[in-house]
Amino acid sequence: MDRYTVISSDCHAGLPPAAYRDYLDPQFRETFDMALPMQKAMTDKSEQIFLLKEINDDWRAGVEAHLSGAWDYQQRLNVLDGDGIAGEIIFPDGITQQNSPPFGAGLSLPTQNIVAELQWAGARAHNRWLAELCAKNPQRHFGVAVCPLLWDIDEAIKEVQFASENGLGGVLIPLLTQGFKPYHHPHYDPFWQACEDCGVIVCFHSGAAPMDEFFGEGFPESDQSQYPGAVGIYISEVFFWTYRPLIFMLWGGVFERFPELKASITETGQGWLLPPMLRMLDHHFSDNEFSEKLGDYRGHLSMSPTAYFRRNCAVGASCMPRADAEIRHDMGVEQIMWGSDYPHPEGTWPYTRERMIETFKALPEDDVTAMLGGNAVKFYGFDEASMNAIAAEIGPLCADFTA
Amino acid sequence: MDRYTVISSDCHAGLPPAAYRDYLDPQFRETFDMALPMQKAMTDKSEQIFLLKEINDDWRAGVEAHLSGAWDYQQRLNVLDGDGIAGEIIFPDGITQQNSPPFGAGLSLPTQNIVAELQWAGARAHNRWLAELCAKNPQRHFGVAVCPLLWDIDEAIKEVQFASENGLGGVLIPLLTQGFKPYHHPHYDPFWQACEDCGVIVCFHSGAAPMDEFFGEGFPESDQSQYPGAVGIYISEVFFWTYRPLIFMLWGGVFERFPELKASITETGQGWLLPPMLRMLDHHFSDNEFSEKLGDYRGHLSMSPTAYFRRNCAVGASCMPRADAEIRHDMGVEQIMWGSDYPHPEGTWPYTRERMIETFKALPEDDVTAMLGGNAVKFYGFDEASMNAIAAEIGPLCADFTA
Numbered sequence: 001m002d003r004y005t006v007i008s009s010d011c012h013a014g015l016p017p018a019a020y021r022d023y024l025d026p027q028f029r030e031t032f033d034m035a036l037p038m039q040k041a042m043t044d045k046s047e048q049i050f051l052l053k054e055i056n057d058d059w060r061a062g063v064e065a066h067l068s069g070a071w072d073y074q075q076r077l078n079v080l081d082g083d084g085i086a087g088e089i090i091f092p093d094g095i096t097q098q099n100s101p102p103f104g105a106g107l108s109l110p111t112q113n114i115v116a117e118l119q120w121a122g123a124r125a126h127n128r129w130l131a132e133l134c135a136k137n138p139q140r141h142f143g144v145a146v147c148p149l150l151w152d153i154d155e156a157i158k159e160v161q162f163a164s165e166n167g168l169g170g171v172l173i174p175l176l177t178q179g180f181k182p183y184h185h186p187h188y189d190p191f192w193q194a195c196e197d198c199g200v201i202v203c204f205h206s207g208a209a210p211m212d213e214f215f216g217e218g219f220p221e222s223d224q225s226q227y228p229g230a231v232g233i234y235i236s237e238v239f240f241w242t243y244r245p246l247i248f249m250l251w252g253g254v255f256e257r258f259p260e261l262k263a264s265i266t267e268t269g270q271g272w273l274l275p276p277m278l279r280m281l282d283h284h285f286s287d288n289e290f291s292e293k294l295g296d297y298r299g300h301l302s303m304s305p306t307a308y309f310r311r312n313c314a315v316g317a318s319c320m321p322r323a324d325a326e327i328r329h330d331m332g333v334e335q336i337m338w339g340s341d342y343p344h345p346e347g348t349w350p351y352t353r354e355r356m357i358e359t360f361k362a363l364p365e366d367d368v369t370a371m372l373g374g375n376a377v378k379f380y381g382f383d384e385a386s387m388n389a390i391a392a393e394i395g396p397l398c399a400d401f402t403a
Numbered sequence: 404m405d406r407y408t409v410i411s412s413d414c415h416a417g418l419p420p421a422a423y424r425d426y427l428d429p430q431f432r433e434t435f436d437m438a439l440p441m442q443k444a445m446t447d448k449s450e451q452i453f454l455l456k457e458i459n460d461d462w463r464a465g466v467e468a469h470l471s472g473a474w475d476y477q478q479r480l481n482v483l484d485g486d487g488i489a490g491e492i493i494f495p496d497g498i499t500q501q502n503s504p505p506f507g508a509g510l511s512l513p514t515q516n517i518v519a520e521l522q523w524a525g526a527r528a529h530n531r532w533l534a535e536l537c538a539k540n541p542q543r544h545f546g547v548a549v550c551p552l553l554w555d556i557d558e559a560i561k562e563v564q565f566a567s568e569n570g571l572g573g574v575l576i577p578l579l580t581q582g583f584k585p586y587h588h589p590h591y592d593p594f595w596q597a598c599e600d601c602g603v604i605v606c607f608h609s610g611a612a613p614m615d616e617f618f619g620e621g622f623p624e625s626d627q628s629q630y631p632g633a634v635g636i637y638i639s640e641v642f643f644w645t646y647r648p649l650i651f652m653l654w655g656g657v658f659e660r661f662p663e664l665k666a667s668i669t670e671t672g673q674g675w676l677l678p679p680m681l682r683m684l685d686h687h688f689s690d691n692e693f694s695e696k697l698g699d700y701r702g703h704l705s706m707s708p709t710a711y712f713r714r715n716c717a718v719g720a721s722c723m724p725r726a727d728a729e730i731r732h733d734m735g736v737e738q739i740m741w742g743s744d745y746p747h748p749e750g751t752w753p754y755t756r757e758r759m760i761e762t763f764k765a766l767p768e769d770d771v772t773a774m775l776g777g778n779a780v781k782f783y784g785f786d787e788a789s790m791n792a793i794a795a796e797i798g799p800l801c802a803d804f805t806a
Contacts, residue, residue, distance in 0.1 A: 182616050184632050213585050229587050229654030231700035232708070235687050236650055236680075240643055247639055251632030272682055276675035277639075283673060284638050297634035305635070 003395030004084075004369060005387050006356070007376035009316035010205075010266050010339030011088040014099030014106075015071045015129055017043075023125035024102070031118065032102055043098060059345045060095070066350070067343045070094025073136055080140075083340055083352035086373065086390040087382050089142045089316065090134065091172060091205050091266070092126055095343050101126035105146050108208035109174040116151040123148055127159070131166040139386040144170035144203045149191060150180040157194040164198035169380060170264075171200055175208040175241050183245045184252025192258045201380065202263040205316075206242040209234055239269040243277060246313065250281065250305035251297075255312045262379065266316030267341065270323065274315065275330035281305040310335065314379040317371070319348050325359050325371070333367050337376040353396050362403035406798030407487075407772060408790050409759070410779035412719035413608075413669050413742030414491040417502030417509075418474045418532055420446075426528035427505070434521065435505055446501060462748045463498070469753070470746045473497025476539055483543075486743055486755035489776065489793040490785050492545045492719065493537065494575060494608050494669070495529055498746050504529035508549050511611035512577040519554040526551055530562070534569040542789040547573035547606045552594060553583040560597040567601035572783060573667075574603055578611040578644050586648045587655025595661045604783065605666040608719075609645040612637055642672045646680060649716065653684065653708035654700075658715045665782065669719030670744065673726065677718065678733035684708040713738065717782045720774070722751050725762050728774070736770050740779040756799050765806035 015023075017039055021032055047053045060067060069076035071094060080088060093100050093107040100106035104114045105122030123146035134141040145163040149156040149171075156173075163171055181187045195202055214230040242265050255261060268274070285304035303311075310332060317324060318339040328336055338356070341347030348355040360368045373391070377384050418426075420442055424435055450456045463470060472479035474497060483491065496503050496510040503509030507517045508525030526549035537544040548566040552559040552574075563574055584590045598605055617633040645668050658664060671677070688707035706714075713735060720727060721742040731739055741759070744750030751758040763771045776794075780787050 177616075184617075184636060185619075185629060186631070187629075213580070214587075216588075226588060226590075228589070228656050228703050229651075229700060232654035232687060233587065233651055236654065236684060236708075237647075239683075244640075248632075248636055251635035251639065253631050270679075270683060270686060272679035273676070276673075276679055279675055280642075280673060281639060284635060297632060300631050305639075 001388065001392070001395075002398055003391050004398060004401075005373040005377070005384075005391035005395055006083075006085050007087040007089070007337065007373040007380070007382060007387065008080075008083075008085045008340040008342065009089050009264070009337035009376050009380075010318040010341050011090050012093050012099075012107075012342070012344060013070055013076070013090045013130065013133060014092055014094035014101065014126070016099060017102065019071070020102050020122070020125045020129070023128045025121055025124065028103075028118065028121040035102065035118075039100075039102060043100070056345060063350070067095050070099050070343050073133060079342060079349060081394045083342070083349060084356070084391075084394050084396040085340060085352070086387045086395060087140050087142065087376070089144060089170070089203075089266075089339070089376070089380060090130065091144050091203070092130075092146050101146060105148065107172070107205055109146070109148050109172070110208070111148075111150055111174065111176070111179065112212075116148070119148045120151070120155060122146075123159070124162075127162065127166075127168060131168055134167050138167050139383050140390065142170065142380050142382065143168040144172050147171040147173050149173040149188075150177060153188065153191050156191050160191070160194045160198055160200050163200050169199075169201060170203040171195065172203045172205060173245075175204055175206070175245055176210070177245070178210070183248040183254070188254075189257065192254055192261050196258045196261045199381070202261065204242055204245055204263070204265045206238050206265075206267045206269070209238050209241045235269075239273055242266075242268045243274075246309070247277075247281070247305070250308050251301075253300045255308035256301055256303075259312075262312055262314075264314050264316055264337075264379065266339065267318035268315060270321065271315075271317065271327060271331050271336075272323070275327060278306045278309060278332075281309070314375060319346060319355070320359050320371075322359050325363060328363075328367060328371065333370055334375055336371045337379065338372050353400075356396055357400055361401055363401075365398065365401075368401060404791065404795070404798075405801055406794050407801060407804075408776040408780070408787075408794035408798055409486075409488050410490040410492070410740065410776040410783070410785060410790065411483075411486075411488045411743040411745065412492050412667070412740035412779050412783075413721040413744050414493050415496050415502075415510075415745070415747060416473055416479070416493045416533065416536060417495055417497035417504065417529070419502060420505065422474070423505050423525070423528045423532070426531045428524055428527065431506075431521065431524040438505065442503075442505060446503070459748060466753070470498050473502050473746050476536060482745060482752060484797045486745065486752060487759070487794075487797050487799040488743060488755070489790045489798060490543050490545065490779070492547060492573070492606075492669075492742070492779070492783060493533065494547050494606070495533075495549050504549060508551065510575070510608055512549070512551055512575070513611070514551075514553055514577065514579070514582065515615075519551070522551045523554070523558060525549075526562070527565075530565065530569075530571060534571055537570050541570050542786050543793065545573065545783050545785065546571040547575045550574040550576050552576040552591075553580060556591065556594050559594050563594070563597045563601055563603050566603055572602075572604060573606040574598065575606045575608060576648075578607055578609070578648055579613070580648070581613070586651040586657070591657075592660065595657055595664050599661045599664045602784070605664065607645060607648055607666070607668045609641050609668075609670045609672070612641050612644045638672075642676055645669075645671045646677075649712070650684070650708070653711050654704075656703045658711040659704055659706075662715075665715055665717075667717050667719055667740075667782065669742065670721035671718060673724065674718075674720065674730060674734050674739075675726070678730065681709045681712060681735075684712070717778060722749060722758070723762050723774075728762050728766060731766075731770060731774065736773055737778055739774045740782065741775050756803075759799055760803055764804055766804075768801065768804075771804060
């Protein structure tokens with residue numbers, strides 16, 4: 001191969017809000033019609049407070065057609081081909097928050113001020129549409145179904161089965177479990193069992209964090225001066241809230257009880273923090289003065305948490321910077337899966353090929369092959385021959401990555 | 404000097420529970436008498452669940468007299484002299500949880516299931532006793548007053564003034580602000596102002612974490628199997644809950660508004676995570692694709708959060724391992740203050756001299772001088788000549804640290 005086979009471990013897709021109506025179960029459409037203007041208002045407000053509206057508007061200007069690949073299949077293919085991406089993992093929320101599923105069924109899966117039944121309805125609407133999108137070329141598009149797990153395990157298991165039967169290979173579950181049982185609790189075992197049985201991968205994607213603590217309750221616009229630096233706090237903590245559920249699962253022995261279960265964490269920010277976190281998990285699993293006084297908290301594990309991580313988990317390294325590629329051995333070359341984050345504004349598009357080269361230039365070809373696509377092919381179960389066939393046409397030339 | 408001047412940045416002291424009675428304001432003594440057996444029962448239960456009772460009993464056996472230095476001044480001096488420690492920073496909670504101030508006024512300063520008025524009363528009892536203890540040799544003992552800040556700013560300011568007027572140089576405030584305003588909120592400005600005005604140092608000490616999430620509500624003993632790995636999760640997260648309030652203060656501009664304010668974080672575990680955290684704060688302060696879309700969250704800061712950290716903060720490196728000494732330049736040599744954690748079971752006593760040598764052997768003498776004591780002398784404001792005079796008698800010989 002003179003081209004790399006590239007899989008983006010982090011892409012997003014979502015319909016324009018009004019278009020979700022047709023995918024909703026009919027009994028929710030009246031509520032949807034009432035909620036739509038409110039959702040629009042909340043999106044606008046969120047853009048004003050959390051993302052800067054002018055920056056986003058500026059970024060969108062003139063590239064609306066390309067960004068419409070968030071829902072338009074032909075535009076999406078144009079972007080993927082242009083970026084040199086053979087296969088992709090698809091999370092919800094298209095262009096920033098503008099294409100979020102209804103009723104709070106988007107990427108961050110909040111549970112506060114949310115009606116469980118409606119969030120499920122929104123998730124199912126999105127999942128139906130996503131299944132249609134991926135069915136256009138199932139080998140190229142790996143869809144992640146939205147699954148608001150915390151409300152009801154049985155409903156969640158049904159959604160795992162729906163995903164499995166409809167060509168969606170992963171389920172997105174909430175990062176924050178506040179007020180619900182945490183993920184080391186055996187309460188979730190039937191869910192992990194279902195995922196393992198169906199070969200459906202548990203996916204965590206960064207974004208959610210305890211915003212109320214950063215911005216104050218309800219994020220009142222008038223009160224921004226009362227929460228100085230809130231955004232700085234958010235972006236400094238967001239990695240932690242993404243690692244956290246996995247750390248609960250690792251220590252809780254989830255991967256001991258379900259050795260075939262797979263879980264990924266995606267867009268966790270700079271990779272500097274992952275190697276010391278893994279080293280710390282190993283340290284705490286080994287004997288030391290600190291752990292000795294705390295009694296037996298390891299007897300239910302046959303391996304260290306880090307060893308489960310290496311066996312069962314992988315990391316979606318969105319817009320991976322050069323610095324992360326340089327410490328790939330500390331992070332674990334086999335766990336790193338490059339991602340473009342299209343169509344989010346912090347993503348690599350429209351400079352994907354340049355950014356890939358910047359990140360991986362002059363590194364050993366085997367490592368680049370693994371990080372750009374090989375690891376994702378294995379972890380998410382893409383058909384390697386199909387991916388290579390597409391990459392042979394559109395993939396970035398290996399020669400461009402040599403010094 | 405042929406000996407190092409050693410300051411322990413992390414020591415603990417506390418009365419046997421019943422002895423706090425005499426230091427309480429009289430109106431709380433009846434409640435104290437009722438609560439004492441309950442506090443004893445809770446300590447025992449906590450030892451059974453969280454610390455392993457047998458391990459602690461085993462550790463205490465035969466060294467009860469030395470551990471009584473938690474409250475007995477002469478025994479304390481014997482231990483300090485034996486350890487080669489000239490000066491010390493004193494936090495609450497003596498031998499594990501056995502010498503905690505009454506009414507939940509101990510190290511972790513919980514707010515759940517706590518009566519504010521009683522916690523204040525317990526804190527004041529401890530602070531009165533601690534002031535007496537430190538007054539026996541104010542140059543050698545730097546006491547940290549317990550300050551349950553979250554309930555009431557005005558009460559907290561009074562306690563800062565009490566500390567200042569009674570020879571206590573620091574105030575311990577809660578790590579967890581859940582349900583209360585977080586530390587970037589200007590609500591706390593009068594408190595920071597009082598600390599700055601009085602030259603009282605804000606101290607954070609690790610320990611508190613959202614235990615309910617790890618162990619379940621009320622930590623029922625019968626339900627341990629329902630929270631497998633809870634202790635592993637706790638020890639993997641505890642660093643984060645200790646860094647967190649400082650990160651809120653750094654981004655919130657607290658050190659911008661109060662440039663003379665000082666804050667320390669103590670016993671934050673292995674130092675591997677601090678350098679990447681600092682690097683991340685710097686990264687998020689600088690321009691980059693990710694931060695650009697989030698608007699202006701830096702305009703109120705004249706320096707990066709890490710720069711404030713270097714100027715206004717320091718780290719109590721309890722039982723510092725060799726690995727941390729080796730990465731001292733990443734952590735910032737000038738921020739590292741060694742600590743013994745006496746009389747806690749994970750502390751260096753009774754092997755303090757051996758452990759110091761193990762940690763610092765063959766490192767440049769200037770660096771060792773700074774980390775073992777010089778930094779703490781400057782940060783906490785010890786009298787250098789007094790400390791050197793004591794160290795000349797009892798300090799560890801520099802020659803023992805050469806290769």
